[in-house]
Amino acid sequence: MPAKKLRSKTNPKVLGKRVFRVSRSRTGLGVFATKPIKKNAYIVEYLGPLLTNAQCDARPENRYWFEVNSRWTIDGATRSNLARYINHSCRPNADPMIRDRRIWIKAIKNIEAGDEITYDYGKDHWNAYIKPKGCLCVKCRAKRTSERAEARAANARKRKRAERAAAR
Numbered sequence: 001m002p003a004k005k006l007r008s009k010t011n012p013k014v015l016g017k018r019v020f021r022v023s024r025s026r027t028g029l030g031v032f033a034t035k036p037i038k039k040n041a042y043i044v045e046y047l048g049p050l051l052t053n054a055q056c057d058a059r060p061e062n063r064y065w066f067e068v069n070s071r072w073t074i075d076g077a078t079r080s081n082l083a084r085y086i087n088h089s090c091r092p093n094a095d096p097m098i099r100d101r102r103i104w105i106k107a108i109k110n111i112e113a114g115d116e117i118t119y120d121y122g123k124d125h126w127n128a129y130i131k132p133k134g135c136l137c138v139k140c141r142a143k144r145t146s147e148r149a150e151a152r153a154a155n156a157r158k159r160k161r162a163e164r165a166a167a168r
């Protein structure tokens, strides 16, 4: 059975393009709210052909594959799938919702205009694609910044101890 074409049936609840734009982010492209988005709103559908496990086995994996259940995977690599531009965050403001072999990206917090929309890609994807390069999300960058500050403070304490020892 060939992969289905892009399924175009839209969900009336999905806010779609009018509430976000794709533009430059820290990590390349990202998706940013252009209007306030309320918690629990469906922002955009994750679109792409639906693949069976057998079809997945027969082609090279790409990072936009999204497993909807144990039998089906959406290949979201197509450019018309704007949801593919949503970046990962370890402290996300959205979450994918899977229902009837379709995926919607749903707000899990109130999102302000200008905020980057993010969701947690999950442990497997994180380990395979994000960990090797270092996670660039807000939470991980803040953690690295505080670790560096901590290391600098520890060095300063060490230096002061050495200075005091030398002065004796």
Ligand SMILES: [Zn+2]
Pocket: 089, 090, 091, 135, 136, 137, 138, 139, 140, 141
């Ligand atoms: Zn992170």
